[in-house]
Amino acid sequence: MGAREISLSPTANAIASYSRQADLKAVDSILQAANAQAVTGFAGMPKSLVETKVQDLSAAGRSALADLARYVLPVSSLLELASVARYRVHPRGTSTLIRRTSGHVLFLIDGCALEETTDSQTVRLWRSGAVFGEQPIVHGFSPGSSRTNETRYLNFLSESRCLLIPRDKLRTLALSDPMTMLMISRIGMDRTNVIERLYTVTRKAPVSRVATLLDYLAGETTVMRPKTVENEEKQLVVKPMRNAIVEGPTQNDISEALTLGRATVERALGELRREGALLRFRKGERTNRVYEIADRDLLQQIARGG
Known part of the structure; x- marks a missing residue:
């Protein structure tokens, strides 16, 4: 609702333009991941070959590499996710619907959003770094949670840049790559920690x-x-x-x-x-x-x- 899809956000130009400098930054991100995950198929790959793989990506894909570099994933998984990632910019005052049947996991890269769950009538504020829509992946392996069926609205309180990744792609990678499954689990744990620290009723003033x-x-x-x-x-x-x-x-x-x-x-x-x-x-x-x-x-x- 009100979002505009982009191949490259203005705020990401310094990282993921078609320029040579942006290519090198994306290569550096992927090489760092390779160093951290020596078990991947790309570990030990010459830098020139890694650079070729990165150049085959779209500008949005290169930007996605930089944004996903915070998650310690195998290089092969990073490349797969970057190849299908797309960005949307949501102006302040717009909203989007997050539900179990929606096809994407949303990564809030920049901005501030208010999450409203209609079933449990809760309101929460989230900063950049928050992720939405990953719960059905986890609960798809361990069914039994009814909370993933709740309808959630994200209201964007400032202009927000979001990275969208198809949920099926994440689910497929999670089944074959333990590090991707671990990333999804950590996202859920981080979310729970924030909820407990900020929104659980406490005795604090x-x-x-x-x-x-x-x-x-x-x-x-x-x-x-x-x-x-x-x-x-x-x-x-x-x-x-x-x-x-x-x-x-x-x-x-x-x-x-x-x-x-x-x-x-x-x-x-x-x-x-x-x-x-x-x-x-x-x-x-x-x-x-x-x-x-x-x-x-x-x-x-x-x-x-x-």
């Missing part, structure tokens, strides 16, 4: 739960910036601060995801700004859907309950 969610959504976007602060001797010193920006969810989205009242979330955000974990916005600055982290270390301390 609301401000700690909001801080934990913002820290998760910020991902790896930390930027070091200097900031003038007072030390214990009341002297002004320059201290490096870890900053990041979370963009996409509204306060209402956070409220629904954490099952907290809207006023409770608003008070928690106000407290995080007073403590200095979040930046205070100047008059006239955009505040809706944007949360700029002023001090990542402090935010994580508050998330731990400190």
Whole structure:
């Protein structure tokens, strides 16, 4: 709904254009995988031959190689997945349906999405790196879970770049390649860990739960910036601060995801700004859907309950 299919996202141009530099980056990704998985059929293959294999891929396939390199897979599996992968960009405000019978597994490469399950009426926020639609592959081998039958909607809260891989291809690889099956299992474990850490009802204070969610959504976007602060001797010193920006969810989205009242979330955000974990916005600055982290270390301390 509203998505546009692309062969190459603008955000991936530096990695997967038709240029020679992009080819070399894709080759480097696949060679790293070969070094990590010496048991694959491509281990020990001359770099020139690997480069030829990569050049046979489309530009989207090369981009997929770079995006899938985080998963330690045999090179043969990486090449097979990259050859059938395609990208879609979903503008903010659009949505897509994820269900058991859909034909693709969706990897959220860039962006922020809100997952809504209609059966159990749960709402969860996800950052880049989240994967959707892989559960039927696992439960296809171990039937008995009814949760995979739930209808899930993904609402994209910012422009999001997604990688789509046919589920049948993943299932076939998982049956023949233990590392692919392990990757799928780890995706499920990571998802469970995030749900338990963020969305399971806890005794933490609301401000700690909001801080934990913002820290998760910020991902790896930390930027070091200097900031003038007072030390214990009341002297002004320059201290490096870890900053990041979370963009996409509204306060209402956070409220629904954490099952907290809207006023409770608003008070928690106000407290995080007073403590200095979040930046205070100047008059006239955009505040809706944007949360700029002023001090990542402090935010994580508050998330731990400190």
